[in-house]
Amino acid sequence: MRPIILAAFTLAAAPLLVLGGCEKKVEAPADTGVCYFIGHVKKTEAPGGLKFNVIARDQPDIEHCAVQLYNLRRSMLGTGTAGEVTEGAYQGSFMQATNGEVRYSQHYEGPYFPFLVKAPDDRLVTPGSVVEDDTQGDGPQQQVAVPKDLPKLSQDKK
Secondary structure, three states: OHHHHHHHHHHHHHHHHHHHHOOOOOOOOOOOOOEEEEEEOOOOOOHHHEEEEEEEOOOOOHHHHHHHHHHHHHHHHHHOOOOOOEEEEEOOEEEEEOOOEEEEEOOOOOOOEEEEEEOOOOOEEOOOOOOOOOOOOOOOOOOOOOOOOOOOOHHHHO
16 A cells, blocks of 8 residues: 555656746846846845846956956945845856855856956956965965956055
8 A cells, every 4th residue: 555655646746846847047138248236136026036237338248247246245345235145147147246256157046166266466367367375485486467457346446
């Protein structure tokens, strides 16, 4: 009798598993050159509870949008409104900014990969371009040449 009950539960659970795979995935707006901040609202206000707010237009590439999102995060930290991550989107891709990096993904659900990291001079650079100082003092110090055409952070304008 137990195999019959197990079979009945299996048949009852199968449609739930199939419907779970049909859940609509979040898609970022694909507008050219527009950088978005993703706000979390009630699901009745926006599909999926996510609202895409424009933070910058005419951004030439995702790096400039990432800097805009990072600057927005710094402003939100100053007002105490930033969470653990600040989420954004650019031309169909998603980003998450933290205090030390901006991560990138093709899907809102992830996985997110390091895209730009905070360098010792407080600029955002690609992950591999920063050489850490020798903290032990037993080797030569190395300086990293920072390219002049990097996007500017909000504190660079001061």
